[in-house]
Amino acid sequence: MGYNFNEIEKKWQKRWRDNNTYRVTENADKKKFYVLNMFPYPSGAGLHVGHPLGYIASDIFARYKRLCGFNVLNPMGYDSYGLPAEQYAIQTGQHPAITTDQNINRYREQLDKIGFCFDWNREIRTCDPEYYHWTQWAFIKMFNHYYDNSAKCCKPIEELITKLSKEGSAGIDAACTQEVNITAEQWNAMSENEQQELLMNWRIAFLNETMVNWCPKLGTVLANDEVVDGVSERGGYPVVQKKMKQWCLRVSAYAQRMLDGLDRIDWTESLKETQRNWIGRSEGTEMLFSVKDSDVQFTIFTTRADTIFGVTFMVLAPESELVATLTTEAQKAAVEEYIDRTKKRTERERIIDRNVSGVFTGSYAINPITGEEIPVWVSDYVLSGYGTGAIMAVPAHDSRDYAFAKHFGIEIRPLIEGCDVSEESFDAKEGIMTNSPTAAFADCKLNLNGLTVKEAIATTKRYVTENKLGRVKVNYRLRDAIFSRQRYWGEPFPIFYKNGVPYPIPEKCLPLELPEVEKFLPTESGEPPLGHAKMWAWDTVNNCVTEKEKIDNETIFPLELNTMPGFAGSSAYYLRYMDPRNHNALVSKEADNYWQNVDLYVGGTEHATGHLIYSRFWNMFLFDLGVSVKEEPFQKLVNQGMIQGRSNFVYRIKDTNTFVSLNLAKNYDVTPLHVDVNIVSNDILDIEAFRTWRPEYADAEFILENDKYICGWAIEKMSKSMFNVVNPDTIVEKYGADTLRMYEMFLGPVEQSKPWDTNGIDGCHRFLRRMWNLFYDKDDNLIITDEQPTKEELKSIHKLIKKTTEDIPAFSYNTTVSAFMICANELGTLKCNKRAILENFVIVLAPFAPHICEEIWESLGHTTSVCDAQWPTFNEEYLKEDRIKYTISFNGKARFTMDFATDADKAYIESTVLADEMTKKYIEDKPIKKVIVVPKKIVNIVF
């Protein structure tokens, strides 16, 4: 019979489920280890072979840790709110909850077949009210907190209110939307509504009228990371800038902490770099410029304070409020025309069209250092959202300013010795300053001439600060996250509106469940889909949801119609896994203290600037609240690579139904056609299967080479339309889950993207069969003996134990699989059937191929699962060799090999003797200059 993987795998998957083998509970006697996969969005297409790659890798890690005696948390769940289910609902009227449920069941079925050690008792779904209770709860907490910059943590908004009522805004150093100057008297004189509106300036979850990425096609706003190259990441629809009132999260308040935190976590350098770029810290100077013949002043931000003497014009962003103030009567028409023109363009168009454009406002600013008059322009190359929306332009040392100056014929004034600005600007931050100031401003108190750029920046900063002309400022590219979506299938906001002012519903009333609607589209008046909900008003007397018709704005108020974006539910899910059924808290103190944070997080790199930013922010907020014990949620992060599809082609001779094999195709005029990879094996087409694949090929003719039809191939994205999707189920059926697991790991480094290619899978399958044959004879009788192992056998197995023990923590799985193969070959050659050796083999293989190992483990007489075995330790003694082959080289040449003692000192003596002999033998007339003994492999004798 031999290795019957189908039966074995079914048996053990059932056994694991029945025995709850992978259930995990907090256990203070054991050290914890938390392994987590980025939970999937259950799409209608099901899993393809690329999805399990990361799950298998983390599963191996989890099983390894368990064998090492750790209490391992390895949960799984579903990120089940999302666009596809909603769009399907719009098209078919089917409630998204139903499709989502179906998809989840399909996912679960597929996952179960691969033999993961997930603790399904802890499963969570983001669309489950039990779960989003805590998403809403966190939102209310964010609404009720502000960020204290000096204390570097968030604080209850009540503390801010107290400060405002006692001292006004004077003593407040808090993250805010806009700088506010207000006295206590002013604050106290405000109405409730006015106060609430002003508090939005500080709340961490706040409502803000802001320029948003509006996607008309999707009918919703998008966060910055959901917009790529000016189009929506999902669907690729155009995105325009639109001013709208939206919920936002003050992520920017945590910018510095998120940046600093990167140094303390074990992520890849490239991912950290991506986040650093996204946060975009920029240290510079804010400088105050006055306007000629006016008492208006405005600030600009620059990283090149040293170039202040080279400023020949100023530029405002078209959206800047200053534009209206600074435009003179004479220029008004021109400016308005220009702004109209830029408004009409989408961001994408603005990026693509890099032609220089702009218009003069008619006003002049005064250089605060020299007193020079500088024209103020408007141009769309300056962004309103970054810095102050106004810049000082130094054409000699900034390429964008340079292009602008050239186009409009503005003076270009070089400030660095020896730089040539006749063709292009000199942007490098290096060189010696000159012309700073020029003779014309010789009496200027600031003199940078002769300094390096670095020194000049520091000197100018000091001068500006001392003379109160501005201040040192750090800017971040990271924007606050826009948190409203005009969609149905998402978490509802626990917010109602009283006199147009938002108030959270009481925490004890959570969760606020998503209401039923008749239609999933926006309402006729343009409200989000929740506008259709009948039961969508808040009764403040009974603290419950009630009919919308009852709204009286006295005790019954309208509820928020927007829902939360996709990243809301995925931001703190790892905390919920620690204590998923807790009705009183997101996570209990005990569970949180025990599990702490995720030790190993595995997922795709596409979340670098989305989920992984929001999640860190969200966790830091909860950390400030004392809810989460760790500031960083994911200690180590591994990005698994993508698995691409390997498409196959057949070549049809034009206007015929004849197909010609790959290497003969060049002789004909052919059309390449995608062919389903499932009817191709090792690039050889199954001709019969091809004829039945599609009716039009039923009577296809073939021109073969060597009696075979060879297909062409290409690496493409795995997709239905290219017929290159490989479903893990078919692999499991044909080879078994253990082979699939081994093979996915053998394919190459986990972190690397690679095409799926079934060509090598037989090798892994053969290994498992050979492994099986070490234990059983042809009639499936166990052939294990209790004999003492030989030295050679011990060496072979200890080599394997060493390799696995060192490689698994390093995530070097492909070489580990090789090591298994080598060991199995060696033991096969030695005809080893000794328990003392083979039991260890089973244990170290168990993380990779759990089913076959359980089966063997059981027939070896064990009554407990192989999961509860103990990871063997290797003994260096068995690995040592008395003598090692060394390579002898003369001046690095003329090499031959011979044995030497492993002991370095002995080897030195032996090699010296050898050198003496060599001298006599080969080079009698030349003396030996040098003998080098490198402990390990080579003895080099130099003449």
Next chain:
RNA sequence: GCGCCUGUGGCGAAAUUGGUAGACGCGCCAGACUUAGGAUCUGGUGUUUCGCGACGUGUAGGUUCGAGUCCUAUCAGGCGCACCA
């Protein structure tokens, strides 16, 4: 433009601190057993040469007794950021 990463056989890939480059698997070649082979087993397989040998880790230098590994330059590919002042 700035930043990060990667370049090794026909293919996927190995290579501890610099120490016999190409482990392991696929594919290919030969043989064995078979009615049969897309099963199994054994041996071979970087290039070149009949052989000895020579040459080989994108390219060009450098350090070293010795470089895939370290340094410099350069080319190619991938990823991230990007009118961010």
